[in-house]
Amino acid sequence: MPLNRRTFLRTATSIGAVVVGRALRADQDVSRRVVNAVPTPDQLRWQRQERALFLHFGVNTFSGREWGDGKEDPRSFAPTNLDARQWTRAAKAAGFKAVVLTAKHHDGFCLWPSETTAHSVKSSGWRNGDGDVVREFTDACRADGLGAGLYLSPWDRHEPRYGDSPRYNDFYEQQLTELLTRYGPLTEVWFDGANGEGPNGKRQQYDWPRVHATVRRLQPHALMFSDAGPDIRWMGNERGVAGDPNWCAMDPKAVPYPGADGPQIISALQHGIPSGTVWRPGEADVSIRPGWFWRESENEKVRSADNLEELYFSSVGRNANLLLNVPPSTSGTLHDRDVRALSEFGERMRALFENDLAAGATASASAPTDRAYRPALALDPDPDSYFMARGTDDAVELIVSFGRPVTFDVVSLQEAIARGQTVESHTVSAIINDTVRPIASGTTIGHRRLHRMEPVTAHGLSVTLRSSIGPVRLSRLSVHRHERA
Ligand code: FUL
Numbered sequence: 001m002p003l004n005r006r007t008f009l010r011t012a013t014s015i016g017a018v019v020v021g022r023a024l025r026a027d028q029d030v031s032r033r034v035v036n037a038v039p040t041p042d043q044l045r046w047q048r049q050e051r052a053l054f055l056h057f058g059v060n061t062f063s064g065r066e067w068g069d070g071k072e073d074p075r076s077f078a079p080t081n082l083d084a085r086q087w088t089r090a091a092k093a094a095g096f097k098a099v100v101l102t103a104k105h106h107d108g109f110c111l112w113p114s115e116t117t118a119h120s121v122k123s124s125g126w127r128n129g130d131g132d133v134v135r136e137f138t139d140a141c142r143a144d145g146l147g148a149g150l151y152l153s154p155w156d157r158h159e160p161r162y163g164d165s166p167r168y169n170d171f172y173e174q175q176l177t178e179l180l181t182r183y184g185p186l187t188e189v190w191f192d193g194a195n196g197e198g199p200n201g202k203r204q205q206y207d208w209p210r211v212h213a214t215v216r217r218l219q220p221h222a223l224m225f226s227d228a229g230p231d232i233r234w235m236g237n238e239r240g241v242a243g244d245p246n247w248c249a250m251d252p253k254a255v256p257y258p259g260a261d262g263p264q265i266i267s268a269l270q271h272g273i274p275s276g277t278v279w280r281p282g283e284a285d286v287s288i289r290p291g292w293f294w295r296e297s298e299n300e301k302v303r304s305a306d307n308l309e310e311l312y313f314s315s316v317g318r319n320a321n322l323l324l325n326v327p328p329s330t331s332g333t334l335h336d337r338d339v340r341a342l343s344e345f346g347e348r349m350r351a352l353f354e355n356d357l358a359a360g361a362t363a364s365a366s367a368p369t370d371r372a373y374r375p376a377l378a379l380d381p382d383p384d385s386y387f388m389a390r391g392t393d394d395a396v397e398l399i400v401s402f403g404r405p406v407t408f409d410v411v412s413l414q415e416a417i418a419r420g421q422t423v424e425s426h427t428v429s430a431i432i433n434d435t436v437r438p439i440a441s442g443t444t445i446g447h448r449r450l451h452r453m454e455p456v457t458a459h460g461l462s463v464t465l466r467s468s469i470g471p472v473r474l475s476r477l478s479v480h481r482h483e484r485a
Pocket of ligand 1: 066192193285292
């Protein structure tokens, strides 16, 4: 049934969407031009953090397995020198703003003294059975001013109630409640979709609406991650590569539950859906090592700073957050090699982005603008001020003049995503004397789009922005150069 304007407005408001753009004609295609989801303040804060560290730690650290079978002896968990501050200091020094710890992986071993099971740190000899890794971790995050997130695997290979759906759901709810009530504010709760039981394995029907309601009630500011959101979506691979295009908006029906599989689902996760009614930005998870858990044999296979930079450009540079796994070793600390790679990477990113070579430039636009949205606002660092052209369906061109020759090899573009995401495609050209030469082009921008190129010396830039889903709002254009370039 076609929607008339009033019905549409009511519908859009009731589903939390906002209406943007010029006045609608009754015959306009509302699904494409008008509905535009926006982030909640917590999602916006999270997207601006860009980078988080992932810590896979547990009995697998000591067995060398990726997926424990739940039969591990709790006494095998025996870190010799656990130091959660070493984790958070390394994260902070490298520019990461939050850390997510596996409180329970698929083997069911709990890193906190849960009342729900004996399969936990309580039964290990570590700290005489009085230890609590989740407590030490959350305390360390707070001491270093980092967000704290927890991963609680729904799939549990130890717990006998797993597969007895209502009873396991109660057990899971109790574990979740312990984590949500004992450790202060959490920024993220991570639900992975893995279930390797196979066709003859136990079938557990999770009660996702109950899980989501519990997190919202007990930790209203914590964002929930899973393939199916509701707040943050999986990027569809574990290689740290976001889709291109990558929209933050999503159709909630596209991925109906965590762990749903199929090519269409992966495509929806990778790209989002521009007309989607919910804001569900992507998080790209990837490990610094071949495995998720630490293994001595992989110490030589830690990614280099160059490789970590590639990941940054393929995730953050394509409008997704990067969740980089750096697993603690059997000592309970991050291995020297991982720390070295992290700190080199962090130092390189700091040096690259600390100076904006477009600072002091002047800007103009191809279309008229109101003063409140003048072109110069795309050059100031305030993420909430933006350049927006008035009333045109054509491509908008922003022209930036440096007033001197500037050599750069990275261009960063950002949309004012607090108001939604609309740019569908864009081209960046260098203005060299009187010539204009295209140097980069792409699809979506979103929170950030990064372009790398061979060093270019130019007097200015022209950025052409095309949108078919709403007004273009460019919050920032900045220009950078690698130190070694
Ligand atoms: C997957 C798990 O099966 C892996 O072990 C790892 O935890 C990864 C981040 O999520 O679903």
